[in-house]
Amino acid sequence: MSQSFRDPFLADAWKRRAESERGFEQHDRLTLIYLELSKVVRKNEAFSELFKKVETAAVKYDLTIATLARMRIEQSGIESIAEADRRRRLAHDALEDELNLLSRSFAKSGLDNSWRYDIGTSREAVGNWARKVAEVKRTQLLKR
Amino acid sequence: MKLAELKEMCEKNGVLATLWHDLALTAIKLRESQDLAVLKIQQKEFNLEDKAKLDTLIKLFDRLKNKLIEEIEKKGNDVLSFDVPEIIELYV
Numbered sequence: 547m548s549q550s551f552r553d554p555f556l557a558d559a560w561k562r563r564a565e566s567e568r569g570f571e572q573h574d575r576l577t578l579i580y581l582e583l584s585k586v587v588r589k590n591e592a593f594s595e596l597f598k599k600v601e602t603a604a605v606k607y608d609l610t611i612a613t614l615a616r617m618r619i620e621q622s623g624i625e626s627i628a629e630a631d632r633r634r635r636l637a638h639d640a641l642e643d644e645l646n647l648l649s650r651s652f653a654k655s656g657l658d659n660s661w662r663y664d665i666g667t668s669r670e671a672v673g674n675w676a677r678k679v680a681e682v683k684r685t686q687l688l689k690r
Numbered sequence: 691m692k693l694a695e696l697k698e699m700c701e702k703n704g705v706l707a708t709l710w711h712d713l714a715l716t717a718i719k720l721r722e723s724q725d726l727a728v729l730k731i732q733q734k735e736f737n738l739e740d741k742a743k744l745d746t747l748i749k750l751f752d753r754l755k756n757k758l759i760e761e762i763e764k765k766g767n768d769v770l771s772f773d774v775p776e777i778i779e780l781y782v
Contacts, residue, residue: 598732601732602729602732605725605728605729605732606725606729608721608725609722609725609726609729611782612718612721612722612725612778613722614782615718615778615781615782616718616719618781619711619715619718619781620715680725680728681775683728684724684728687727687731687732688724688727688728688744
């Protein structure tokens with residue numbers, strides 16, 4: 547066994563670095579799906595309204611997550627937190643509806659909609675993608 | 691020191707706990723305001739009042755962050771660089 551594998555400090559540092567890089571790749575992949583999709587929509591203006599609705603739904607979902615987090619920190623009552631969580635779930639449902647509508651419209655027009663599968667079909671995967679979309683929108687539209 | 695460790699350390703200390711709580715709350719309020727700003731910009735409804743609110747939160751966040759880092763460094767600890775997203779991740 548090499549020295550590095552016997553050294554707990556190095557092994558831990560490598561593990562942290564690998565985890566960080568995996569996280570980076572994941573974020574990068576999600577951003578790429580969004581940017582590629584934006585490019586296709588720019589070339590096919592008929593989809594721009596549907597795409598804007600997806601973007602808006604993604605940012606609204608991100609907002610519900612922040613609101614829920616704030617209510618937890620502020621130690622709001624159980625009922626208020628439950629209501630905020632219900633709103634988060636509704637925002638997620640609305641996002642999935644918009645996303646699937648765009649995907650079906652792509653398919654109907656003979657456009658490649660494999661991006662929908664690339665995003666993932668689980669609620670968690672769709673949520674992660676939405677949060678990445680919100681991050682890109684913030685970067686594009688705000689200074690910070 | 692990683693951010694999660696910093697949070698844990700702060701929460702065990704009265705003064706730092708308050709500072710951390712204020713910082714985390716400000717980070718989340720800033721994120722909420724940023725998301726609202728994006729939505730308003732898309733609707734062409736973003737105004738100077740919204741911008742002023744955002745700027746105030748950014749300044750407050752920076753002030754609290756610098757204060758916390760200063761306090762942590764006084765105790766002889768180094769903190770890995772962090773910003774709003776890293777704090778938010780601790781609460782979602």
